[in-house]
Amino acid sequence: MELNEKMNYKHYNKFYDHFDFMKHRNVFFIISSALIIVGILSLFVFKLNLGIDFSSGTRVDVQSTQAISIEKVDQAFRAMNYDPERPVVSGTHKNIATVRINKELNQHQIAEIKSKIKSQFGIEPNVSSVSPQVGRDLAKNGLFALILASIGIIIYVWIRFEFLQGLTAVLALIHDAFFIVTVFSLFHLEVDILIIPAILTIVGYSINDTIVTFDRVRENIKLSRKRLTTIEEYSSIVNLSIRETLTRSLNTVLTVLIPVVLLLIFGSESIRNFTMALFVGLICGVYSSICIACPLWAVMKVKYLDQRKKKRTVQTQA
Amino acid sequence: MVKKGPIFSFFALLIVLGIIIGFAVNPIIHRVNLGLDLKGGFEVLYQVEPLKAGQKIDSDTMSNAVAAINKRINVLGVSEPNISIENGHRIRVQLPGVKNEQRARQLLSTTAKLEFRDYKDRLMLDGSDLKPGKAKVAFDEMNKPMVTLQLKDPKKFASVTKKIAGYAPNNQLVIWMDYQKGDSYAKEAKKSKPKFISAPSVSQELNTSDVEITGSFTAKEATNLKDLLNSGSLPVRMVEKYSTSVGAQFGQDSMKETIYAGALAVAAIMLFMLLFYRLGGLIADLTLIFYSVIVMAVFVGLQAVLTLPGIAAMILGVGMAVDANIITLERIKDELRGGKSILSAFKAGNQRALPTVVDANLTTIIAAAVLFALGTSAVKGFAVMLLISNVVTFLTSVYGARLLLGLLVHSRALNDHPWLFGVKRSDIRGIK
Numbered sequence: 001m002e003l004n005e006k007m008n009y010k011h012y013n014k015f016y017d018h019f020d021f022m023k024h025r026n027v028f029f030i031i032s033s034a035l036i037i038v039g040i041l042s043l044f045v046f047k048l049n050l051g052i053d054f055s056s057g058t059r060v061d062v063q064s065t066q067a068i069s070i071e072k073v074d075q076a077f078r079a080m081n082y083d084p085e086r087p088v089v090s091g092t093h094k095n096i097a098t099v100r101i102n103k104e105l106n107q108h109q110i111a112e113i114k115s116k117i118k119s120q121f122g123i124e125p126n127v128s129s130v131s132p133q134v135g136r137d138l139a140k141n142g143l144f145a146l147i148l149a150s151i152g153i154i155i156y157v158w159i160r161f162e163f164l165q166g167l168t169a170v171l172a173l174i175h176d177a178f179f180i181v182t183v184f185s186l187f188h189l190e191v192d193i194l195i196i197p198a199i200l201t202i203v204g205y206s207i208n209d210t211i212v213t214f215d216r217v218r219e220n221i222k223l224s225r226k227r228l229t230t231i232e233e234y235s236s237i238v239n240l241s242i243r244e245t246l247t248r249s250l251n252t253v254l255t256v257l258i259p260v261v262l263l264l265i266f267g268s269e270s271i272r273n274f275t276m277a278l279f280v281g282l283i284c285g286v287y288s289s290i291c292i293a294c295p296l297w298a299v300m301k302v303k304y305l306d307q308r309k310k311k312r313t314v315q316t317q318a
Numbered sequence: 319m320v321k322k323g324p325i326f327s328f329f330a331l332l333i334v335l336g337i338i339i340g341f342a343v344n345p346i347i348h349r350v351n352l353g354l355d356l357k358g359g360f361e362v363l364y365q366v367e368p369l370k371a372g373q374k375i376d377s378d379t380m381s382n383a384v385a386a387i388n389k390r391i392n393v394l395g396v397s398e399p400n401i402s403i404e405n406g407h408r409i410r411v412q413l414p415g416v417k418n419e420q421r422a423r424q425l426l427s428t429t430a431k432l433e434f435r436d437y438k439d440r441l442m443l444d445g446s447d448l449k450p451g452k453a454k455v456a457f458d459e460m461n462k463p464m465v466t467l468q469l470k471d472p473k474k475f476a477s478v479t480k481k482i483a484g485y486a487p488n489n490q491l492v493i494w495m496d497y498q499k500g501d502s503y504a505k506e507a508k509k510s511k512p513k514f515i516s517a518p519s520v521s522q523e524l525n526t527s528d529v530e531i532t533g534s535f536t537a538k539e540a541t542n543l544k545d546l547l548n549s550g551s552l553p554v555r556m557v558e559k560y561s562t563s564v565g566a567q568f569g570q571d572s573m574k575e576t577i578y579a580g581a582l583a584v585a586a587i588m589l590f591m592l593l594f595y596r597l598g599g600l601i602a603d604l605t606l607i608f609y610s611v612i613v614m615a616v617f618v619g620l621q622a623v624l625t626l627p628g629i630a631a632m633i634l635g636v637g638m639a640v641d642a643n644i645i646t647l648e649r650i651k652d653e654l655r656g657g658k659s660i661l662s663a664f665k666a667g668n669q670r671a672l673p674t675v676v677d678a679n680l681t682t683i684i685a686a687a688v689l690f691a692l693g694t695s696a697v698k699g700f701a702v703m704l705l706i707s708n709v710v711t712f713l714t715s716v717y718g719a720r721l722l723l724g725l726l727v728h729s730r731a732l733n734d735h736p737w738l739f740g741v742k743r744s745d746i747r748g749i750k
Contacts, residue, residue, distance in 0.1 A: 061568065063565065063567060063568055063571075106558065107420075107423045107424070107427065107558055107561070110423075110561065110563070111419070111420040111423070114419070114420075114563070115420075118565075123565055123567045123568070124358070124565030124566065124567065124568075125565055125568075126562070126563060126564045126565055126568050127561070127562070127563050128560075128561065128562035128563070129558070129560065129561050129562075130559075130560045131559045131560060133365075133559065134363060134559045134560045137405070141692055141693075144692065145688050145689060145692040145693065148688050148692070149684060149685045149688040149689070152684040152685075152688060153681050153684055153685070156680065156681060156684060157681070160677055193697065194627060194697075196689075196693070196697055197627055197631075197689060197693075197697050197700040197701070200685045200686075200688075200689055201631075201634060201685075201704070203685050204681060204682035204685045204686070204704075205682075207678075207681045207682075207685075208638075208641070208678040208681065208682065211674070211677050211678055211681060212645065212674055212677075212678060215673065215674045215677060219670075244652070245648075247648055248644055248645055248648040251594065251644050251648075252637070252640075252641045252644050252645075254590065255587050255590060255591075255636075255637045255640045255641065255644070256634065256637030256638070256641075258583050258586045258587055258590065258637070259579070259580065259583035259584075259587070259633040259634065259636065259637055260634075262579040262580075262582045262583045262586070263576065263579045263580075263583070263630065263633065265579070266575055266578055266579035266582065267575055267576050267579040267630075268571070268572035268573075268575045268576045268626060269572070269575075270355065270568075270572055270626060271572075271576070271626050271627065271630055274627070274630065275630070278634075
């Protein structure tokens with residue numbers, strides 16, 4: 001289909017058919033900048049609730065056959081001369097309590113906790129203990145993996161598309177990853193090792209969405225058969241491409257949100273924070289692909305073209 | 319005219335695949351290796367440290383240590399142990415489904431250096447003087463458990479016992495396990511629970527190769543000691559740096575909950591696809607079943623271990639596999655709305671969707687590959703599943719769906735029925 005035909009062909013009454021994404025781009029940019037500022041402030045004020053994976057200490061999950069009371073758990077640990085930190089009760093039957101002890105335990109201490117808790121609550125507890133060095137290494141490795149994956153993605157998009165699209169795609173992706181961190185900081189959710197696969201999954205998805213839209217942009221530019229220069233021209237291409245791919249973007253995010261929400265409701269307690277990170281990231285990811293990546297690319301592209309034009313004019317004058 | 323050939327092929331293909339899957343599902347499910355977060359068990363990360371000052375920890379020492387650990391795990395009889403060297407000086411041991419965790423941990427980290435010393439802590443004999451693999455548990459006349467050993471050289475034992483007997487009244491032969499610098503017999507002998515195993519008095523020269531160790535141990539402790547001596551001492555000291563243990567009940571519950579959520583999710587996704595894309599959705603749902611079975615089969619074939627994050631990755635993979643279907647079906651709908659016939663819309667839609675699906679999946683594969691290369695246990699389990707999911711997606715959601723839908727399209731039975739793809743006739747350009 002030719003582009004001009006496409007522009008005026010009959011639309012099929014989708015609620016977003018007349019939404020001008022480019023016109024509202026500054027609103028999106030402001031919202032996202034505000035979120036980033038909130039995130040930075042939150043990191044300074046509330047910091048991150050690092051799980052033992054990334055710091056050090058011991059974590060015990062106590063499970064009981066019936067509902068569990070914080071006092072009972074607290075007493076059990078004090079009886080063993082430990083100072084349990086903020087026990088949290090969870091599980092659909094309120095039968096799981098998670099306790100943190102601020103130090104690393106040796107195998108004899110762990111064995112003692114396991115047998116005493118088992119005799120008191122009936123079920124063998126989970127015990128994890130991490131020394132500071134290992135926690136630091138894990139965090140370092142995770143960050144390294146994220147950076148490496150991002151570089152890989154930029155290079156791939158650069159080869160398949162263009163550098164500016166690769167750059168905006170990665171900016172959108174960092175935006176999403178940072179938003180997950182922001183939510184975890186603001187709501188004081190525990191950050192454990194599973195945050196790394198969660199963020200990387202979101203990176204994969206977010207880039208997916210962004211690339212599908214850029215793919216359509218590329219196609220529509222080719223179809224328009226002319227040299228685009230002004231922001232208006234780019235706006236109409238971007239708007240058209242977003243509208244054309246929006247059903248797909250929304251349906252895809254929906255099919256992934258379905259399992260995530262169900263895991264959040266019915267899934268295991270031990271991966272709750274993981275699914276929470278996915279939930280937040282998915283929603284942010286679809287928003288950033290549509291409202292940030294494409295408009296930002298158009299703005300940057302036009303600026304780049306203007307500069308090049310100016311340079312050329314200067315050169316010809318000289 | 320509707321052609322019957324392709325329709326026949328379509329159903330024949332479905333029946334054959336259905337039968338294969340029907341027979342394959344059970345054996346596949348039974349061969350899945352469950353990780354310790356699903357069936358209980360524990361994982362320890364040891365830091366390897368030198369036993370003596372000046373001892374170098376190189377790759378040889380590390381592999382010797384791993385070999386010694388392996389022997390000890392054999393004693394425990396764990397079915398799927400996983401031992402790996404990390405960062406050059408750490409050893410990660412994963413023991414899913416281990417019954418007696420405390421015994422296992424003790425058995426793993428004890429250096430098991432048996433030494434015979436005199437009352438002044440001078441070394442007389444050590445593990446290298448023992449015949450390997452000859453330690454046994456026996457009971458004395460009081461029915462108290464003891465451990466019997468065999469020495470390589472009875473003459474050496476004779477000369478040692480002669481020396482010790484001559485120290486009377488300090489004629490004790492002190493048997494130490496994991497003697498460390500600073501330990502002393504004089505100090506420990508005063509304690510109610512001394513660190514050494516036992517300190518029998520030797521009154522005469524003993525010209526024998528059989529040694530009995532009696533001490534105040536229980537039958538269980540005697541068995542532990544025997545197992546340790548038989549699997550040999552560790553060439554290094556191992557310090558626990560990270561450990562996590564999951565109760566069996568916890569593991570089972572997590573698995574049940576997660577699989578329940580996953581099953582619900584798959585059902586919901588299938589329903590959604592059916593409602594939104596009609597016939598295209600039905601084909602997508604069929605390929606989704608094949609997808610799930612193939613992913614599990616590949617996973618089992620690679621002997622990978624299924625962990626909780628792995629199940630999460632699989633459920634997410636379902637979403638990604640469906641995404642490939644959605645991209646293609648949306649394209650076909652676009653072409654149909656543009657006024658193309660079913661056949662040409664199908665062809666054009668598939669053709670134009672392919673590069674998008676490839677780009678989208680390859681970027682995820684990049685992320686998963688990085689995770690696989692750098693991640694440790696939990697992260698790795700997630701990455702393997704994500705990688706398999708992405709590759710299998712090409713097979714089922716791209717080629718499988720195209721094949722199945724193609725047969726129906728080519729039969730011409732769908733002609734003039736765009737509603738089968740969820741396209742309203744009034745949306746088609748050129749039709750008022």
